Amino acid sequence: MSTERKATLVIDGKEYHYPILSGTLGNDVIDIRKLGSETGHFTYDPGFLSTASCRSSITYIDGEKGELLYRGYPIEQLAEQCSFIEVAYLLRNGELPTKTELEDFDNRVRRHNMLHDQMNRFFTGFRRDAHPMAVMVGVVGALSAFYHDVLDFSDAEHRTVSFIRLVAKMPTIVAMAYKYNVGQPFMYPRNDLGYAANFLHMMFGTPCEKYEPNPVLVRAMDVIFTLHADHEQNASTSTVRLAGSSGANPFACISAGIACLWGPAHGGANEACLRMLEEIGDVSRVGEYIERAKDKNDPFKLMGFGHRVYKNYDPRAKLMRQICHEVLQELGLENDRLFKLAMALEKIALEDEYFVEKKLYPNVDFYSGIVQRAIGIPTSMFTCIFALARTVGWFTQWEEMITDPEYKIGRPRQLYVGAPRRDVVPLDARG
Numbered sequence: 001m002s003t004e005r006k007a008t009l010v011i012d013g014k015e016y017h018y019p020i021l022s023g024t025l026g027n028d029v030i031d032i033r034k035l036g037s038e039t040g041h042f043t044y045d046p047g048f049l050s051t052a053s054c055r056s057s058i059t060y061i062d063g064e065k066g067e068l069l070y071r072g073y074p075i076e077q078l079a080e081q082c083s084f085i086e087v088a089y090l091l092r093n094g095e096l097p098t099k100t101e102l103e104d105f106d107n108r109v110r111r112h113n114m115l116h117d118q119m120n121r122f123f124t125g126f127r128r129d130a131h132p133m134a135v136m137v138g139v140v141g142a143l144s145a146f147y148h149d150v151l152d153f154s155d156a157e158h159r160t161v162s163f164i165r166l167v168a169k170m171p172t173i174v175a176m177a178y179k180y181n182v183g184q185p186f187m188y189p190r191n192d193l194g195y196a197a198n199f200l201h202m203m204f205g206t207p208c209e210k211y212e213p214n215p216v217l218v219r220a221m222d223v224i225f226t227l228h229a230d231h232e233q234n235a236s237t238s239t240v241r242l243a244g245s246s247g248a249n250p251f252a253c254i255s256a257g258i259a260c261l262w263g264p265a266h267g268g269a270n271e272a273c274l275r276m277l278e279e280i281g282d283v284s285r286v287g288e289y290i291e292r293a294k295d296k297n298d299p300f301k302l303m304g305f306g307h308r309v310y311k312n313y314d315p316r317a318k319l320m321r322q323i324c325h326e327v328l329q330e331l332g333l334e335n336d337r338l339f340k341l342a343m344a345l346e347k348i349a350l351e352d353e354y355f356v357e358k359k360l361y362p363n364v365d366f367y368s369g370i371v372q373r374a375i376g377i378p379t380s381m382f383t384c385i386f387a388l389a390r391t392v393g394w395f396t397q398w399e400e401m402i403t404d405p406e407y408k409i410g411r412p413r414q415l416y417v418g419a420p421r422r423d424v425v426p427l428d429a430r431g
């Protein structure tokens with residue numbers, strides 16, 4: 001990174017100079033680490049919208065161009081040419097695997113996909129109608145109680161084993177949360193199936209008959225996993241990093257990330273999008289709801305359009321739109337009510353001057369909810385699947401942070417606006 005240029009800050013007539021750092025891509029940043037000690041001032045940036053919290057070589061987003069890169073590779077190329085297991089290897093190791101490396105990594109993941117048998121009791125401790133994300137937070141956080149044999153995170157091999165365990169066991173945990181919720185017996189993983197196929201087997205198979213995953217649905221799930229594997233320094237990733245900065249184990253950090261992802265403004269967006277489609281109900285009511293979305297005084301929000309980062313078409317949405325058509329055609333659902341409704345909304349949003357001007361393009365959540373619903377995944381499970389995929393990115397970001405020589409415990413500052421110092425008045429003297 002270049003440090004030749006300086007930014008000058010003038011406070012009360014005194015100049016302070018701070019290095020300007022340039023990365024491989026993206027905005028330059030001003031290094032203000034010494035700002036507090038040198039000036040006695042802090043910066044004020046709610047939501048950290050103008051603050052780079054770390055150096056990272058994992059994922060890059062250009063919101064203006066609608067570009068998403070994993071380790072420099074465009075998401076479109078990875079989703080079309082690589083499996084999720086290849087992408088998981090890439091994110092953690094920095095390079096795509098050779099055939100031998102991929103076989104070894106895939107085999108290690110398959111050998112770790114079962115849970116400790118005693119963990120089954122965790123599920124039975126929850127109510128049957130508990131939200132699966134609540135179950136996920138608890139079960140993933142408890143993994144460290146069962147797999148504490150490799151928790152020396154200064155050891156690279158310990159980190160590798162923990163990574164493989166998390167990647168391998170997340171599909172099992174998600175499927176078990178679903179099976180418990182619907183009252184069906186847990187399905188053990190099958191090592192003869194690939195990652196996405198095995199997940200569908202554990203979700204929809206029963207002991208009564210052999211389940212053969214549909215290749216089109218397997219491909220759809222694999223792409224969904226790839227598109228959600230990482231997304232730079234978003235809310236849940238920042239949560240994982242902040243939790244990890246204290247030295248917490250990765251299982252606890254991933255659990256914290258799951259809790260953050262649960263929010264409707266983050267991972268719960270595709271669930272909210274499907275609820276919105278159900279609320280609209282019919283193509284004939286699209287115009288009415290479009291007008292409501294434009295009305296600033298109306299509480300209705302059009303979910304699945306626009307993105308905090310992308311000011312162009314979400315590159316993941318283009319891929320998911322194609323997958324959406326393929327899945328619905330395979331299942332004979334081209335005339336599905338919600339799909340027709342979604343397409344009507346999409347057409348208006350891409351043509352209506354209001355949405356075009358504000359760059360409110362359909363995002364990945366708009367299509368992924370429809371795909372998962374068509375596959376048979378209930379709305380309450382959508383965010384769990386998001387968490388399953390994002391675990392790869394979360395762990396990689398956590399590991400990058402704790403191996404960074406500049407790593408420190410996170411400690412954001414604040415602008416205090418409360419009461420000034422005051423003395424306690426004795427109880428009998430308080431009016």
